[in-house]
Amino acid sequence: MSLNDRISDDILRSVEKPARYTGNEWNVVQKDVNNIKIRFAFCFPDVYEVGMSHLGMRILYHLINEREDSWCERVFAPWVDMEEKMRENGIPLFALESHDPVGIFDFVGFSLQYEMSYTNIINMLDLAGIPIRTADRTEEHPFVCAGGPCSCNPEPLAGIIDFFILGEAEEVINEVLDIYKEWKENGAAREDFLDRISSVEGVYVPGFYDVQYNGDGTVKSVNPIKDKYPRKVRKRIVKDLDNVYYPEKVIVPFTDIVHNRLMLELFRGCIRGCRFCQAGFIYRPVREKNPEKLVECAKKLEESTGYEEISLASLSTSDYTGLGELTEQLIEEMEPRKVNLALPSLRVDSFSLNLMEKAQKVRKSGLTFAPEAGTQRLRDVINKGVTEEDLINSVSIAFAGGWSTVKLYFMLGLPTEAFEDIAGIADLGKKVVDAYMNTPKEKRGKGLKVTLSTSSFVPKPFTPFQWEAQDTIEVLVEKQKFLKDNIKSRYITYNWHEPELSFLEAVFARGDRKTGEVLIKAWEKGCKFDSWGDHFKFEKWIEAFDECGVDPAFYANRKRNHDEVFPWDHIDMGISKKFLLKENERAYKGELTSNCRVGCSGCGAAAFGSSICIKND
Amino acid sequence: MNGLRIKFLRGEEVKYISHLDLMKVFERALRRARLPVAYSQGFNPHPEMIFGLPLSVGVTSEAEYADFGLEGNVSPADFMRRLNAQLPAGLKVLEAKKKFAKDNIMASITMASYRITVSAEGHFDREFLQEKINDFIERPTIIVKKETKSKVRDVDIKPMIHQLCLGDSEEGTFTVNSLLSAGSSANLKPELLYDAFADTFGPGIKLKAIHRTGLFVSRNGVMVDPMDDRVLEGTNPKR
Ligand code: SF4
Numbered sequence: 001m002s003l004n005d006r007i008s009d010d011i012l013r014s015v016e017k018p019a020r021y022t023g024n025e026w027n028v029v030q031k032d033v034n035n036i037k038i039r040f041a042f043c044f045p046d047v048y049e050v051g052m053s054h055l056g057m058r059i060l061y062h063l064i065n066e067r068e069d070s071w072c073e074r075v076f077a078p079w080v081d082m083e084e085k086m087r088e089n090g091i092p093l094f095a096l097e098s099h100d101p102v103g104i105f106d107f108v109g110f111s112l113q114y115e116m117s118y119t120n121i122i123n124m125l126d127l128a129g130i131p132i133r134t135a136d137r138t139e140e141h142p143f144v145c146a147g148g149p150c151s152c153n154p155e156p157l158a159g160i161i162d163f164f165i166l167g168e169a170e171e172v173i174n175e176v177l178d179i180y181k182e183w184k185e186n187g188a189a190r191e192d193f194l195d196r197i198s199s200v201e202g203v204y205v206p207g208f209y210d211v212q213y214n215g216d217g218t219v220k221s222v223n224p225i226k227d228k229y230p231r232k233v234r235k236r237i238v239k240d241l242d243n244v245y246y247p248e249k250v251i252v253p254f255t256d257i258v259h260n261r262l263m264l265e266l267f268r269g270c271i272r273g274c275r276f277c278q279a280g281f282i283y284r285p286v287r288e289k290n291p292e293k294l295v296e297c298a299k300k301l302e303e304s305t306g307y308e309e310i311s312l313a314s315l316s317t318s319d320y321t322g323l324g325e326l327t328e329q330l331i332e333e334m335e336p337r338k339v340n341l342a343l344p345s346l347r348v349d350s351f352s353l354n355l356m357e358k359a360q361k362v363r364k365s366g367l368t369f370a371p372e373a374g375t376q377r378l379r380d381v382i383n384k385g386v387t388e389e390d391l392i393n394s395v396s397i398a399f400a401g402g403w404s405t406v407k408l409y410f411m412l413g414l415p416t417e418a419f420e421d422i423a424g425i426a427d428l429g430k431k432v433v434d435a436y437m438n439t440p441k442e443k444r445g446k447g448l449k450v451t452l453s454t455s456s457f458v459p460k461p462f463t464p465f466q467w468e469a470q471d472t473i474e475v476l477v478e479k480q481k482f483l484k485d486n487i488k489s490r491y492i493t494y495n496w497h498e499p500e501l502s503f504l505e506a507v508f509a510r511g512d513r514k515t516g517e518v519l520i521k522a523w524e525k526g527c528k529f530d531s532w533g534d535h536f537k538f539e540k541w542i543e544a545f546d547e548c549g550v551d552p553a554f555y556a557n558r559k560r561n562h563d564e565v566f567p568w569d570h571i572d573m574g575i576s577k578k579f580l581l582k583e584n585e586r587a588y589k590g591e592l593t594s595n596c597r598v599g600c601s602g603c604g605a606a607a608f609g610s611s612i613c614i615k616n617d
Numbered sequence: 618m619n620g621l622r623i624k625f626l627r628g629e630e631v632k633y634i635s636h637l638d639l640m641k642v643f644e645r646a647l648r649r650a651r652l653p654v655a656y657s658q659g660f661n662p663h664p665e666m667i668f669g670l671p672l673s674v675g676v677t678s679e680a681e682y683a684d685f686g687l688e689g690n691v692s693p694a695d696f697m698r699r700l701n702a703q704l705p706a707g708l709k710v711l712e713a714k715k716k717f718a719k720d721n722i723m724a725s726i727t728m729a730s731y732r733i734t735v736s737a738e739g740h741f742d743r744e745f746l747q748e749k750i751n752d753f754i755e756r757p758t759i760i761v762k763k764e765t766k767s768k769v770r771d772v773d774i775k776p777m778i779h780q781l782c783l784g785d786s787e788e789g790t791f792t793v794n795s796l797l798s799a800g801s802s803a804n805l806k807p808e809l810l811y812d813a814f815a816d817t818f819g820p821g822i823k824l825k826a827i828h829r830t831g832l833f834v835s836r837n838g839v840m841v842d843p844m845d846d847r848v849l850e851g852t853n854p855k856r
Contacts, residue, residue: 024631305649
């Protein structure tokens with residue numbers, strides 16, 4: 001019986017959202033396998049609706065499919081109900097386009113967007129019948145690779161992933177596929193292929209590096225096992241975003257997904273340098289796309305998909321230099337086509353409110369702000385260049401413009417945080433309520449709703465806070481309680497994140513190879529879909545740490561010495577450790593660092609030769 | 618208003634998408650085809666588009682209908698050709714005609730016919746099947762449990778079954794053809810009918826597939842095809 005027959009109606013009828021597994025969406029790429037040399041399974045370790053919303057996946061899918069010799073298909077983590085049926089019926093993990101088993105592909109590539117998806121990677125490999133550990137794979141198995149932001153510290157997955165692609169994959173992936181084709185024709189050994197790609201800039205083969213530890217458990221050294229492998233593996237970036245491949249069509253899913261709209265990427269990187277934010281550093285330097293090109297691209301995408309909404313997707317959209325021009329033009333083009341323009345995460349000032357009015361007409365959906373910390377002192381520590389005055393001005397403008405729902409995002413547990421800073425969060429919430437009350441009744445919208453939302457600070461590699469300790473779970477819970485007690489207004493709702501999940505995130509974000517065994521152990525105990533509330537089994541994780549003899553607090557709650565060797569020190573994201581250390585010291589002094597446009601602070605990314613860094617020099 | 622009615626089929630490839638998602642598929646296909654469909658006013662405009670009776674997830678059909686309001690000129694033939702070019706595999710417009718009548722398709726449906734395919738393990742000869750079906754339909758009442766949001770209640774579905782007969786049968790499977798009440802005043806889902814008659818055959822049978830073969834509107838008490846000219850012309854045929 002073919003796999004297609006085994007994925008029977010009986011099974012599909014018995015699971016939630018069967019359309020997750022059937023494929024056939026508009027703009028899907030089908031190819032004749034007889035004409036294909038390389039089959040690539042692009043795997044997203046989460047469900048369809050999450051994976052399909054990811055812009056990077058949409059780009060790389062079509063990029064690989066531009067090649068005549070290759071066919072890239074999509075694979076998502078089957079939801080638990082489907083997995084159960086698959087295991088019961090001996091159905092291996094399959095790709096959506098062909099419904100062929102992933103185990104017969106040449107490459108299995110995972111997108112690493114968040115640490116808490118790692119157990120899903122293991123689970124998917126297991127479902128595919130591919131050995132979980134690199135060491136157990138042979139010539140008959142696919143190469144397992146990974147990329148995405150989490151690969152800047154690839155070490156927890158070093159025993160699971162054959163090779164990583166660091167930075168932006170557009171160019172690297174084509175070079176790797178070219179080498180593969182040649183290698184396959186010559187029928188050489190598995191290791192020979194890895195050996196060949198190790199010289200491609202941006203490719204990291206963990207198996208070619210040896211890690212030594214100190215007696216206290218910290219890393220002593222990471223060395224390549226042969227001299228020919230680079231001591232430090234540097235990420236790749238695309239220098240000229242205007243001429244980089246961008247698909248003219250994207251898949252239009254049948255079912256609703258998290259971001260069910262066109263996404264236009266305005267720029268990569270971020271000029272800001274908020275000290276807690278990994279994305280603000282690892283994607284540097286900032287590179288913008290030309291507004292005219294973007295409008296052209298939007299038109300083509302709209303024509304090929306029929307989508308009714310376009311959103312601007314970038315880290316901090318307000319920082320795009322051509323934002324005014326771009327939105328004007330987009331509105332002009334899209335309004336007659338009845339396409340709505342969604343503007344996410346704008347810094348709110350009169351300019352952007354004006355834009356929002358234009359873009360969304362009368363719809364006054366909620367506005368979000370991310371002051372991140374409750375007092376000016378702490379906001380200076382994290383280099384978040386927002387003042388209370390800015391914020392109150394912004395919300396006042398918004399209230400006067402008819403908005404009445406405001407969400408404010410904060411972090412608990414930031415370095416140097418004291419209880420005054422937490423009280424400051426409640427205070428700020430109250431001042432927002434006051435700002436509403438001070439707005440003339442006839443101008444403001446009805447039904448004020450202020451939501452304060454806190455997440456727990458997770459220290460991340462390649463940020464100035466990579467040396468910092470995370471608060472223990474107990475302390476975080478206490479801080480949440482303190483904040484709750486300080487909120488008095490009935491207009492304010494308080495939301496918080498489970499600190500247990502942030503704790504594990506902190507372990508794996510800065511984990512070493514020893515933590516990889518814990519991932520496998522936790523998976524063996526049934527951990528998967530950890531970021532999906534009801535599936536999160538914290539006790540199982542603690543058991544897994546115990547059984548592996550790994551202390552999670554060592555990774556999450558320990559403050560590092562400035563001279564400690566980090567597990568990711570042989571990875572070069574273009575940001576120098578010296579710069580990060582300087583930023584760490586400035587944080588403690590509460591000194592602000594200017595953004596890249598105002599002045600270069602010499603982070604190291606100038607080496608990529610992007611215009612923003614050069615102009616500033 | 619200037620309107621069109623289409624008949625389309627919904628095949629295996631798209632049978633697992635919900636009714637709401639199907640409407641989205643059409644909405645986007647209409648946009649890609651740049652067809653001059655009328656849109657509702659407001660800041661969240663929707664195309665004027667009304668579908669016949671929703672199909673349950675997993676059911677295929679060769680007789681689906683939809684009405685569209687137009688705000689420009691396009692011939693039915695053109696509409697059909699351009700829309701078909703933009704529909705994904707598994708959806709195909711079979712026919713398109715101008716519609717003058719006011720009644721929309723959803724409000725006017727009264728009956729639907731289905732082919733229910735059953736897989737039968739063990740010995741089921743035609744005679745046996747025929748006899749069981751006859752027994753079933755000759756019951757004075759056919760009571761099933763119907764679940765609504767708040768409670769489960771007993772309903773007699775017999776008045777909603779207008780025809781029930783054995784179709785093909787071969788080793789391992791057989792089909793049952795049915796004509797059932799459909800629409801807003803009385804509606805019997807084929808799944809419910811299957812659940813009701815499944816017991817009469819004893820163990821060893823399993824629902825394999827449901828396929829809608831027809832949808833009908835009634836005109837002066839007679840069942841007619843929704844694409845029938847008399848239906849589409851409405852009360853003012855000379856317009
Ligand atoms: S080198 Fe200077 S301008 Fe370039 S990204 Fe770093 S700080 Fe910004």
